[in-house]
Amino acid sequence: MTIRPILAAALVFGCTPAMGQTKDDADARAAATEAQMRQDERTVLTHGLWAIPLIPGVVIPPEAVTGAGYVSGIPRLGVPALFETDASLGVSYIAGLRGDGATALPSGMAMGATWNADLMRRGGAMIADEARAKGFNTLLGGGINLIRDPRNGRTFEYMGEDPLHSGLLGGAAVAGIQSRHVLATVKHFALNAQESGRHVVDSVIGDDAFRMSDLLAFQIAIEEGRPGAVMCAYNRVNGAQACGSNYLLNQVLKRDWRYPGFVMSDWGAVRATDFALAGLDQQSGAQIDKGRWLAAPLAAAAARDPAYAARVRDMNRRILRSIYAVGLDRNPPVKAPIDFAANAAVARAVADEAIVLLRNQNALLPLSKSVKSIAIIGGHADAGVLSGGGSTQVEAVGGPAVSIPMGGEGPLAKYNNQTYAPSSPMAAIRALAPSASVTYRDGRYLTDAVAAARTAEIAIVFATQWMREGADVPDLSLPEGQDALIAAVAAANPRTIVVLETGGPVLMPWLERTPAVVEAWYPGIRGGEAIAGVLFGDTNPSGRLPVSFPASTADLPRPELPYAGDSDAAFAKADAAGQRFPIDYDIEGADVGYRWHARTGRAPLYAFGHGLSYTSFDHSAPAVTAGTKPRARLTVRNTGTRAGRDVPQLYLVSTPGGTTRRLAGFAQAMLQPGEARTLDIAIEPRILADRRDGAWVLRGGRYGFAVGRSASDLGPVTYVTLRERRWN
Ligand code: BGC
Numbered sequence: 177m178t179i180r181p182i183l184a185a186a187l188v189f190g191c192t193p194a195m196g197q198t199k200d201d202a203d204a205r206a207a208a209t210e211a212q213m214r215q216d217e218r219t220v221l222t223h224g225l226w227a228i229p230l231i232p233g234v235v236i237p238p239e240a241v242t243g244a245g246y247v248s249g250i251p252r253l254g255v256p257a258l259f260e261t262d263a264s265l266g267v268s269y270i271a272g273l274r275g276d277g278a279t280a281l282p283s284g285m286a287m288g289a290t291w292n293a294d295l296m297r298r299g300g301a302m303i304a305d306e307a308r309a310k311g312f313n314t315l316l317g318g319g320i321n322l323i324r325d326p327r328n329g330r331t332f333e334y335m336g337e338d339p340l341h342s343g344l345l346g347g348a349a350v351a352g353i354q355s356r357h358v359l360a361t362v363k364h365f366a367l368n369a370q371e372s373g374r375h376v377v378d379s380v381i382g383d384d385a386f387r388m389s390d391l392l393a394f395q396i397a398i399e400e401g402r403p404g405a406v407m408c409a410y411n412r413v414n415g416a417q418a419c420g421s422n423y424l425l426n427q428v429l430k431r432d433w434r435y436p437g438f439v440m441s442d443w444g445a446v447r448a449t450d451f452a453l454a455g456l457d458q459q460s461g462a463q464i465d466k467g468r469w470l471a472a473p474l475a476a477a478a479a480r481d482p483a484y485a486a487r488v489r490d491m492n493r494r495i496l497r498s499i500y501a502v503g504l505d506r507n508p509p510v511k512a513p514i515d516f517a518a519n520a521a522v523a524r525a526v527a528d529e530a531i532v533l534l535r536n537q538n539a540l541l542p543l544s545k546s547v548k549s550i551a552i553i554g555g556h557a558d559a560g561v562l563s564g565g566g567s568t569q570v571e572a573v574g575g576p577a578v579s580i581p582m583g584g585e586g587p588l589a590k591y592n593n594q595t596y597a598p599s600s601p602m603a604a605i606r607a608l609a610p611s612a613s614v615t616y617r618d619g620r621y622l623t624d625a626v627a628a629a630r631t632a633e634i635a636i637v638f639a640t641q642w643m644r645e646g647a648d649v650p651d652l653s654l655p656e657g658q659d660a661l662i663a664a665v666a667a668a669n670p671r672t673i674v675v676l677e678t679g680g681p682v683l684m685p686w687l688e689r690t691p692a693v694v695e696a697w698y699p700g701i702r703g704g705e706a707i708a709g710v711l712f713g714d715t716n717p718s719g720r721l722p723v724s725f726p727a728s729t730a731d732l733p734r735p736e737l738p739y740a741g742d743s744d745a746a747f748a749k750a751d752a753a754g755q756r757f758p759i760d761y762d763i764e765g766a767d768v769g770y771r772w773h774a775r776t777g778r779a780p781l782y783a784f785g786h787g788l789s790y791t792s793f794d795h796s797a798p799a800v801t802a803g804t805k806p807r808a809r810l811t812v813r814n815t816g817t818r819a820g821r822d823v824p825q826l827y828l829v830s831t832p833g834g835t836t837r838r839l840a841g842f843a844q845a846m847l848q849p850g851e852a853r854t855l856d857i858a859i860e861p862r863i864l865a866d867r868r869d870g871a872w873v874l875r876g877g878r879y880g881f882a883v884g885r886s887a888s889d890l891g892p893v894t895y896v897t898l899r900e901r902r903w904n
Contacts, residue, residue, distance in 0.1 A: 206493045240259065310511065319335075319568075327370070527702055551634070560599055654683075806898065876899050
C-alpha cells in the first residue's frame with residue numbers, strides 16, 4: 177500500500193467525467209462567460225451574504241438556504257448561486273435555525289489521529305452528499321491550520337501539527353467533497369494559530385520557515401485536493417491582514433503555486449476595497465464587515481482604474497473556473513431525504529480509527545465482557561459524547577443529548593452551548609457487557625464518585641475539555657476539578673480507566689496513578705459505541721497522536737498564551753487606537769510541535785505519532801532508494817495474537833546540515849496475527865529540503881531515515897546519499 181493513493185486519484189480527478197470538466201474546458205468556459213458579463217453583473221460573484229437571519233435589517237433572498245453564506249448567481253448566463261455551509265465536521269448546525277439535523281463526524285483532531293487519507297475522502301464525500309441533499313453546493317472546509325499552540329480554541333477543528341500529515345489528510349477531505357460536485361475550501365490561510373485577538377494579532381514569521389511549515393500544509397493540500405477556493409484568515413501576517421496580504425495571496429498562492437481557484441474571505445475579515453488588489457476574489461458574509469467593499473465600491477474603482485478593472489475580470493474568471501471545474505452548474509443540489517444510518521457508519525469508521533490508546537499498564541484493557549461491575553463517572557457519559565463549539569458545530573437529528581448554556585453576549589450568545597451528541601457510552605458499554613452491573617455518577621461530588629468506584633470491579637472516568645471557536649482555553653488542565661476527581665477515583669480503585677474527550681492535548685497530573693488512558697477526542701455521532709468497542713476489544717485501537725502532548729505549558733514555544741483574556745471589543749478598540757499585537761512565530765519557525773520538542777530536548781508527555789495497540793508490530797529497517805522521488809520500503813509484521821492496524825511513520829533524522837526530526841512519509845496496514853506486509857512509502861522531497869533564497873534547496877550528501885512508532889520512539893537509522901538539487 178502506498179501513502180499517496182489520493183494523488184493518483186487527484187491527477188485523474190481534474191480531467192474525468194466525474195469532475196464534469198477538463199481543466200482547459202473550465203478555463204475556456206470561464207473566459208467566455210466573463211466576456212459576456214454586463215457591467216452590472218461584474219460584482220455579483222465578488223461578494224456574498226451571511227445567510228443567517230439574525231442581524232436586524234439584513235434581508236436574505238428567499239432563494240438562499242439558511243447557512244453560513246450565499247452568493248447570488250447570474251441566471252442570464254447560467255451561473256449558479258453559491259449556497260455555502262460550514263462543513264469540516266459535518267453539515268453544521270447554524271444555531272439550529274435551519275431546523276434539521278446532520279451527521280456529526282469526529283473532530284478534525286480525531287480525523288488527524290486516523291492518519292488515513294482514504295477515510296478522509298469517504299468522510300468528505302459523505303458530508304458533501306448531505307450538503308447537496310440540504311440544498312448546498314459549497315462547503316467551508318476543511319481547516320488545516322497547524323497546531324502551534326494547543327490552547328488554541330479551534331485545535332479540535334484542525335488535523336495536527338505536521339505539514340505533510342495535515343496537507344495529505346486535508347487534501348483528501350477536499351478531494352472527497354469535490355468528487356460529489358460540491359466546491360470545497362481549505363482554510364484559514366494562514367497562520368491563524370490562536371483565537372485570542374484573532375482579528376488583530378499579527379503572526380510574524382520569516383518566509384523560509386513559513387514555507388516549510390504552515391504554508392507547506394496548504395501547498396500540499398491544494399495539490400492533493402484542488403479546492404475550488406482558499407479561505408483567507410482573520411489575523412494579520414507579517415503586518416498585513418491575511419485577506420489583504422499581497423505576499424500571501426498574490427505572491428505565494430497565485431504566483432508561486434499557480435493556484436487557479438479563488439480566494440474567499442473569512443466572515444468579517446475584509447477591511448477595504450483594495451484587498452482585491454492584494455489578491456482577494458470574494459468578500460464573504462459582507463454585512464458583517466464595515467462595508468460591502470467588493471460590491472458597489474469595487475465597481476466604482478473598476479470604472480476609474482484599469483488595475484481594478486483587470487482585477488475584476490480575473491476575480492470573475494477564477495470564481496467561474498472553480499464553478500465549472502467542480503461541475504456546480506451541471507449538477508445542482510437537489511433536496512432529498514438522507515440515509516442517516518448509512519452516514520453514521522462513516523462517522524463510526526472514522527471514530528474507530530481515531531481513538532488513541534495512550535496508556536495500558538498490565539494490559540488492563542481490553543476489558544472482559546464478563547466483568548461484574550463497572551462504575552462510570554462523569555463526562556455526561558450516561559447521555560452522549562462532547563462536541564466542539566462554533567461554526568463547525570453539527571447538531572444531530574432530534575437534537576443534542578445534553579446542551580449546557582455557556583453564556584456570553586450578543587445575538588449569538590444563546591447559541592453558545594456545550595453540546596453532547598446523542599451516543600451514550602454507558603448504553604454502549606451495557607450492550608457489550610450485558611451481565612455487568614453498570615452504574616453512573618455525574619462526578620460532581622468526590623465522596624459520591626469515590627464510593628461508587630470503591631465497590632466496583634472497574635471504574636471508568638470520562639473527562640472532558642470543551643473547546644470552541646472564538647475563545648482559547650487558558651491552560652491545558654482539565655476544567656471543573658476533573659483532575660482531582662480522577663486522582664480520587666484512582667486512589668479508590670486501582671483498576672481505573674480514564675477516557676478523555678478533549679479538543680486536543682491536556683496535562684495529566686494523575687497519570688502515574690491510572691493504569692489505562694484512552695483519548696477519544698470529540699468522537700462524533702457514534703462516539704459512544706466506538707469508545708465501548710475499544711474498551712472491550714471489539715476494536716483494536718489504532719489511532720496515533722497527530723499532535724504532541726506537552727508535559728507542561730512551560731515547554732511550549734510561548735509558555736504564556738499571547739494576549740490571552742481580552743474581549744473582542746477591547747481588542748478592536750486598542751487596534752483602532754493604533755496598538756499592534758505581534759506574535760513571534762520565529763521562536764520555533766518551522767520546528768512546530770514534535771520538532772520543537774526534538775530541538776529543545778524537552779520530552780513530551782506523549783509524543784506525536786504515539787498510540788498503543790492490543791497486538792504488537794515489528795518493523796524492518798527502511799530501505800531507501802535515492803533519486804528525485806525517493807521512496808522507502810519496509811516490512812511490518814503483526815507479532816501478536818489479534819488483528820490490528822499499524823501506522824508506521826518514516827522520519828528524517830539527519831541531513832548533511834545536522835540532526836533533525838521531520839515526518840517524511842507514513843503508511844498504514846491492517847494485519848492478521850502473524851501476517852507481514854511490505855509497504856512502499858513515497859518520501860516528500862520538500863521535507864528533505866530547506867528553503868533558501870526563495871527556493872527549495874536539497875544539499876548533496878547523506879540523509880538518515882528511521883521508522884518510528886512515534887516521533888520519539890525510532891528504530892535503526894538507514895542512510896542514503898542524495899544529489900544536490902534546487903527547485904522553486
Ligand atoms: C469562521 C470560518 C467559517 C465562517 C462561516 C468564521 O467565523 O472563522 O471558519 O467558515 O465563520 O461560518
